[in-house]
Amino acid sequence: MPYSKDSIAKIREMSELRDTIDRLDSDLIALLKLRFQCMNAAARIKSEKSAVRDEKRKAEVLENVKQLASAAGIPVPTMAAIWEMLIETSISYELEKWDQIRGS
Numbered sequence: 001m002p003y004s005k006d007s008i009a010k011i012r013e014m015s016e017l018r019d020t021i022d023r024l025d026s027d028l029i030a031l032l033k034l035r036f037q038c039m040n041a042a043a044r045i046k047s048e049k050s051a052v053r054d055e056k057r058k059a060e061v062l063e064n065v066k067q068l069a070s071a072a073g074i075p076v077p078t079m080a081a082i083w084e085m086l087i088e089t090s091i092s093y094e095l096e097k098w099d100q101i102r103g104s
């Protein structure tokens with residue numbers, strides 16, 4: 001069964017709630033997999049290795065996430081900390097891919 005804000009509000013049993021949480025986690029991982037595929041593409045597109053880390057873009061992504069978290073009513077500092085880790089992990093992953101693609 002698909003989930004939504006309304007369907008979650010109607011749940012009365014922890015077992016059903018946990019099934020929903022597990023499904024959400026599975027969907028979040030699938031989305032994160034796609035985000036990492038974007039890092040593969042970025043590594044392919046960027047001709048200079050020095051372009052992999054882009055601090056200006058990192059600041060922009062963090063600002064977007066803080067605004068989205070605020071609008072969603074979820075904890076902004078925690079989301080910012082999660083994204084800080086996600087972006088740093090993405091940069092490391094992209095650097096690895098950059099080397100792999102060029103056999104260096």
Ligand SMILES: C=C(O[C@@H]1C=C(C(=O)O)C=C[C@H]1O)C(=O)O
Binds near residue numbers: 055057058090094
């Ligand atoms: C994907 C990029 O490469 C890096 C990864 C980023 C991210 O995870 O959002 C942001 C900035 C870059 O340092 C990009 O430049 O957009």
